Amino acid sequence: MADPHQERYAASLMNTFGPPRLTLARGEGAHVWDTDGKEYVDLLGGIAVNALGHAHPxxxxxxxxxxxxxxxxxxxxxxxxxxxxxxxxxxxxxxxxxxxxxxxxxxxxxxxxxxxxxxxxxxxxxxxxxxxxxxxxxxxxxxxxxxxxxxxxxxxxxxxxxxxxxxxxxxxxxxxxxxxxxxxxxxxxxxxxxxxxxxxxxxxxxxxxxxxxxxxxxxxxxxxxxxxxxxxxxxxxxxxxxxxxxxxxxxxxxxxxxxxxxxxxxxxxxxxxxxxxxxxxxxxxxxxxxxxxxxxxxxxxxxxxxxxxEGLLDHVTVLGQKLRDGLLADPRVTEVRGEGLLIGLDLASDVSADVAAAALRAGFIVNNPTPHRIRLAPPLVLSEADAAAFLEAWPAILDDAMGES
Structure with a gap:
């Protein structure tokens, strides 16, 4: 069944961004929920905007x-x-x-x-x-x-x-x-x-x-x-x-x-x-x-x-290093770059759009700026638990994107 929000969006907003991937309803910390109630870990943070995540007191x-x-x-x-x-x-x-x-x-x-x-x-x-x-x-x-x-x-x-x-x-x-x-x-x-x-x-x-x-x-x-x-x-x-x-x-x-x-x-x-x-x-x-x-x-x-x-500069430095190390552990990732929680990685093939879609299905929001690159820019308040959950899901996300099992 077609998403009514998608239809209303297409009918009323200029087509400058293409169809939205989701219609989001609310957020808290590094998590957001769509209008169907599905929860996602936001690893994009509004493209490096939501420094304190969503609804920070x-x-x-x-x-x-x-x-x-x-x-x-x-x-x-x-x-x-x-x-x-x-x-x-x-x-x-x-x-x-x-x-x-x-x-x-x-x-x-x-x-x-x-x-x-x-x-x-x-x-x-x-x-x-x-x-x-x-x-x-x-x-x-x-x-x-x-x-x-x-x-x-x-x-x-x-x-x-x-x-x-x-x-x-x-x-x-x-x-x-x-x-x-x-x-x-x-x-x-x-x-x-x-x-x-x-x-x-x-x-x-x-x-x-x-x-x-x-x-x-x-x-x-x-x-x-x-x-x-x-x-x-x-x-x-x-x-x-x-x-x-x-x-x-x-x-x-x-x-x-x-x-x-x-x-x-x-x-x-x-x-x-x-x-x-x-x-x-x-x-x-x-x-x-x-x-x-x-x-x-x-x-x-x-x-x-x-x-x-909240000492977020130190938190960002430590957590960013853990994420970069964990992402590079998969051989389908050829390079990981960045500092803190601005992270880019290269894939072995031009499947970044498929990887971003697979990540979304798994409950994680990431960005694909080029055909072979993924970018992460999560809120600075991203927790160690959320980072660990993403690293644990990462191999399966790549499997899904690349048709492997």
Whole structure:
């Protein structure tokens, strides 16, 4: 019997995503239930968004309290949550190793400025406009990178299938192979406004660059007077076991874009610019109606506080290693990559769609970003028991997908 939700969806929503795999009704922690009452372990977390899982009491309380106090104000006015969150993010971006950036470090925040948005794509748009204020037209980005779907963000995204239907796109953008420091050095010139990189590429299937790559990017940007921009929309806010993945390299960028896990599912994004870059956008250069609203900022503060209070950075580091080790144990998996709870794996054949479908039948939500790759980005609160259950079910999931028994 046809699912009535599918029929209603097809009749009323634009076909931008294709038919939904499920209609979900509720969630709790790292678990969700569909409208038929079937339970699933959510190993995708809204694509790295649900940092605290579903219905976390701290997030529910923060949003409820703020909405009952002060919901929306225009950007003609300020709110305490907006200011506090900006201060926290500036401290986190340059914190030593990404740990311990809390109240103490707020006493001497690193110089910089924050522009709040409603999504990662909007954060990228703000940063893209910021780079134009340098007076230079050129940006160097990486093949395989993903930065969003609006016209500006799409101009910075290399995938031809995304770009071609909407060309010509704005900007002078050169794409270089990700992880190739020599290619990067050859592409950057004195006309380059910014070098844009993900510290780990997410949409490409969790691609980790070679050691020293981000430092090489910093050096080449400095050599030509360009900004170094890290897109931490997927890797940030504890996802990889550090507050921000670029901390692992010790490199300090000029611009960082954040979103996804920042407010645990409440829409928010942030363009963070350090040093002189923080003054490039001035009144009239950019704007937003909803960006930085008190409820979104209160939600983000609750996420940061909870990650700290529950020791989730250490939890993510330990549990992520267990998952990567367990997934690699099956010979049908040829490689496992990632840090923390951002995990990508390669399959021996192009059956990732079948594997994702088999996982769903077994009660686990995973993602297949390419024909031979699976991506996991579960809530940071994923339990050891849920991780163990997935690893126990993993061989049977592959059997089901590959027609083996």
């Amino acid at each position: 701290a997030l529910v309380a923060a949003v409820t309290e703020q909405l009952s106090t002060l919901g929306h104000i225009s950007n003609f006015f300020a709110s305490e949550p907006q200011i506090t969150l900006a201060e926290r993010l500036l401290a986190l971006v340059t914190a030593d190793g990404g740990r311990g950036a809390s109240e103490a470090s707020l006493e001497t925040p690193s110089p910089g400025k924050v522009f709040f948005t409603n999504s990662g794509t909007e954060a990228v748009e703000a940063a893209f406009k910021l780079t134009r204020r340098t007076g230079r037209p050129h940006v160097v980005a990486a093949a395989g990178g993903f930065h969003g779907r609006t016209m500006g963000a799409l101009a910075l995204t290399s995938k031809e299938a995304y770009r071609t239907p909407f060309e010509p796109l704005p900007g002078d953008v050169t794409f270089v192979p990700y992880g190739d420091a020599d290619a990067l050095a050859a592409a950057v010139t004195d006309e380059t406004a910014a070098v844009l990189l993900e510290p780990i590429q997410g949409e490409a299937g969790v691609v980790v660059p070679p050691e020293g790559y981000l430092a090489a990017a910093r050096a080449v940007a400095d050599r030509h007077g360009a900004l170094l921009w890290f897109d931490e929309i997927q890797t940030g806010v504890g996802r990889t076991g550090l507050w921000l993945e670029h901390h692992r390299s010790g490199v300090v960028p000029d611009v960082v874009t954040l979103a996804k896990g920042l407010a645990g599912g409440f829409p928010i994004g942030a363009c963070i610019a350090l040093g002189a870059a923080g003054d490039l956008l001035q009144p009239g250069n950019h704007g937003t109606t909803f960006g930085g609203n008190p409820v979104a900022c209160a939600a983000a503060l609750a996420v940061l506080d909870t990650i700290e209070a």
